[in-house]
Amino acid sequence: xxxxxxxxxxxxxxxxxxxxxxxxxxxxxxxxxxxxxxxxxxxxxxxxxxxxxxxxxxxxxxxxxxxxxxxxxxxxxxxxxxxxxxxxxxxxxxxxxxxxxxxxxxxxxxxxxx
Amino acid sequence: xxxxxxxxxxxxxxxxxxxxxxxxxxxxxxxxxxxxxxxxxxxxxxxxxxxxxxxxxxxxxxxxxxxxxxxxxxxxxxxxxxxxxxxxxxxxxxxxxxxxxxxxxxxxxxxxxxxxx
Numbered sequence: 001x002x003x004x005x006x007x008x009x010x011x012x013x014x015x016x017x018x019x020x021x022x023x024x025x026x027x028x029x030x031x032x033x034x035x036x037x038x039x040x041x042x043x044x045x046x047x048x049x050x051x052x053x054x055x056x057x058x059x060x061x062x063x064x065x066x067x068x069x070x071x072x073x074x075x076x077x078x079x080x081x082x083x084x085x086x087x088x089x090x091x092x093x094x095x096x097x098x099x100x101x102x103x104x105x106x107x108x109x110x111x112x113x114x
Numbered sequence: 115x116x117x118x119x120x121x122x123x124x125x126x127x128x129x130x131x132x133x134x135x136x137x138x139x140x141x142x143x144x145x146x147x148x149x150x151x152x153x154x155x156x157x158x159x160x161x162x163x164x165x166x167x168x169x170x171x172x173x174x175x176x177x178x179x180x181x182x183x184x185x186x187x188x189x190x191x192x193x194x195x196x197x198x199x200x201x202x203x204x205x206x207x208x209x210x211x212x213x214x215x216x217x218x219x220x221x222x223x224x225x226x227x228x229x230x231x
Binding site for chain 2: 031032033035042043044045047050052053091095096097099100101102103104105106107
């Protein structure tokens with residue numbers, strides 16, 4: 001069974017600062033994928049970034065990067081130069097390759113302050 | 115490009131009434147389809163998924179059922195709603211990525227906020 005742990009229920013960050021959202025995972029699978037989603041107050045789930053377990057380089061997508069430490073089983077999301085529009089819930093998720101979708105963590109509520 | 119439509123956006127239903135939430139996907143063929151539920155302030159719980167027409171897998175025993183009458187249509191139903199069925203219901207689709215299902219993100223609809231009174 002897979003498990004995702006997000007230990008930060010909420011975070012307050014000053015605008016323009018970098019943000020690191022923590023995510024640790026537990027799985028016995030050798031191959032898996034890690035994902036981050038953003039959920040604004042409107043409720044939609046927005047896919048941000050993906051990291052494969054065999055990828056040697058950390059994934060990056062614009063201001064988002066994923067700090068993947070396989071030995072520690074962590075996949076932290078880093079947002080550079082935070083903006084007010086980054087305020088949202090952020091979910092870490094993983095897949096082991098089955099058709100049964102993604103396993104999600106409980107999320108981190110990020111608030112960017114001006 | 116692919117789009118997913120989910121309706122209604124909000125719904126208030128009395129206990130014991132039936133439920134039908136519909137989700138359709140455009141711009142792709144034979145997608146995997148999913149229903150998730152999110153309780154207030156919580157993560158997402160997988161309810162059902164489908165890999166093809168008429169093929170439904172249930173993840174959690176509950177008062178709900180799902181059907182896939184067409185390739186790109188996924189329906190969530192209940193015959194009699196319970197108070198505990200209240201929540202935010204999200205439909206999602208995926209297709210196999212270059213490295214199989216483990217590289218396939220889910221693409222979500224805008225969700226239905228269900229309140230059972």
